[in-house]
Amino acid sequence: MAPAVAFPTTDSAALTDFVINQGNGVKGLSELGLKALPKHYIQPEGERVDNSKIITNESIPIIDLSNWEDPKVADSICDAAEKWGFFQIVNHGVPVGVLDRVQDATHLFFGLPAAEKNKYSKDHSPSNSVRFGTSFSPQAEKALEWKDYLSLFYVSEEEAAALWPPACRDEVFEFMKGSDVVIKRLLQVLMKRLNVNEIDETKKSLLMGSVRVNLNYYPICPNPELTIGVGRHSDVSTLTILLQDEIGGLYVKGRQGDDSWIHVPPIKGSLVINIGDALQILSNGRYKSIEHRVVANASQNRISVPIFVNPRPSAMIGPLPEVVANGEKPIYKQVLYSDYVKHFFRKAHDGKATVEFAKIDA
Numbered sequence: 001m002a003p004a005v006a007f008p009t010t011d012s013a014a015l016t017d018f019v020i021n022q023g024n025g026v027k028g029l030s031e032l033g034l035k036a037l038p039k040h041y042i043q044p045e046g047e048r049v050d051n052s053k054i055i056t057n058e059s060i061p062i063i064d065l066s067n068w069e070d071p072k073v074a075d076s077i078c079d080a081a082e083k084w085g086f087f088q089i090v091n092h093g094v095p096v097g098v099l100d101r102v103q104d105a106t107h108l109f110f111g112l113p114a115a116e117k118n119k120y121s122k123d124h125s126p127s128n129s130v131r132f133g134t135s136f137s138p139q140a141e142k143a144l145e146w147k148d149y150l151s152l153f154y155v156s157e158e159e160a161a162a163l164w165p166p167a168c169r170d171e172v173f174e175f176m177k178g179s180d181v182v183i184k185r186l187l188q189v190l191m192k193r194l195n196v197n198e199i200d201e202t203k204k205s206l207l208m209g210s211v212r213v214n215l216n217y218y219p220i221c222p223n224p225e226l227t228i229g230v231g232r233h234s235d236v237s238t239l240t241i242l243l244q245d246e247i248g249g250l251y252v253k254g255r256q257g258d259d260s261w262i263h264v265p266p267i268k269g270s271l272v273i274n275i276g277d278a279l280q281i282l283s284n285g286r287y288k289s290i291e292h293r294v295v296a297n298a299s300q301n302r303i304s305v306p307i308f309v310n311p312r313p314s315a316m317i318g319p320l321p322e323v324v325a326n327g328e329k330p331i332y333k334q335v336l337y338s339d340y341v342k343h344f345f346r347k348a349h350d351g352k353a354t355v356e357f358a359k360i361d362a
């Protein structure tokens with residue numbers, strides 16, 4: 001349904017007012033039925049997805065977790081984390097009903113009237129841990145991204161019950177809780193290769209001391225080839241567990257070191273796992289957080305739901321003692337994780353540049 005207001009989309013103040021201040025987001029823009037993309041969303045050529053750079057003869061690993069006891073499974077997980085930084089898991093134990101329900105709830109939330117969603121915007125949200133927004137960091141970006149989001153930082157069950165939007169609260173919580181076992185198992189396996197044999201309370205808060213769940217909405221775009229859904233970035237998490245719908249559009253940087261990109265094909269019931277910067281730093285570069293981005297789409301509204309498993313904000317992160325015990329030279333220093341995340345959030349997406357924040361100067 002088209003909103004009641006129309007305005008010249010060349011007027012930056014009017015566009016900001018409509019998209020950001022009134023909470024219509026890019027979904028509202030999309031529903032105006034625009035014939036052309038507003039200039040604010042036109043990305044420089046290097047930031048758009050160039051079809052000639054997409055390679056189809058490689059794909060990220062798909063790992064079947066039905067048999068956790070099999071040492072080959074653990075090996076495939078660690079190999080994928082070292083070589084690819086990205087893999088898909090199937091037979092992971094999170095019921096398909098849980099995945100379906102959180103996807104339905106995501107559509108329900110974004111389908112709410114703008115004024116309802118805007119109650120959770122930066123200016124109106126009752127808490128910093130709930131934020132409805134658009135693009136990534138609009139105040140820092142030269143060109144905006146074609147995406148709206150709801151970001152939910154998990155503090156406690158009580159806070160979630162009180163503050164998360166009722167349209168999706170229970171389903172997000174169910175997805176988060178339902179993924180707990182697989183997250184713990186993945187971390188256990190990944191730690192073992194780093195000579196960490198037990199995840200005690202200290203390690204727990206370092207590896208999984210905080211969780212953020214985002215609901216991403218990429219509405220139909222009039223000129224998808226000129227813009228981007230999410231620009232090239234690596235996540236700042238320890239691990240990300242991503243649920244994508246059946247539409248596709250996520251691309252991961254290829255391993256060649258050139259500017260090649262690999263599509264992550266949707267597989268019903270699967271979850272995409274990627275290593276984040278925090279685990280790259282903790283593992284002293286052994287596990288890799290890989291750049292990825294999302295294209296916009298001309299004909300379908302896409303959603304995705306990443307769970308970002310992170311260190312506790314107050315944790316100092318740096319190469320784990322177990323990793324450098326053998327004399328390996330640390331390439332990262334100790335940084336306060338919340339400083340690292342603030343650095344990430346305050347700039348536009350810029351590929352792998354965030355990790356420089358933690359590098360030891362050569």
Ligand SMILES: CC(C)(COP(=O)(O)OP(=O)(O)OC[C@H]1O[C@@H](n2cnc3c(N)ncnc32)[C@H](O)[C@@H]1OP(=O)(O)O)[C@@H](O)C(=O)NCCC(=O)NCCSC(=O)/C=C/c1ccc(O)c(O)c1
Nearest residue numbers: 128136151210212230235236237308310313338341342345
């Ligand atoms: C993030 C912080 C530091 C926020 O603390 P807080 O006290 O609220 O700081 P703040 O000063 O209000 O926020 C700092 C700025 O971050 C930005 N920001 C805060 N939350 C968000 C958010 N959810 N999404 C985007 N920007 C945000 C804003 O720019 C804030 O400035 P302002 O707009 O309020 O002026 C705190 O919650 C923390 O330490 N968290 C640690 C765990 C964590 O959240 N880790 C991040 C995992 S997310 C991750 O790995 C990837 C996320 C991602 C990737 C691509 C996208 O396109 C995208 O949208 C998101």
Ligand SMILES: O=C(O)CCC(=O)C(=O)O
Nearest residue numbers: 216230244250294304306
């Ligand atoms: O939508 C996707 O498939 C990926 C989104 C993403 O990379 C993110 O939210 O960090």
Ligand SMILES: [Fe+2]
Nearest residue numbers: 233234235292
């Ligand atoms: Fe991401």
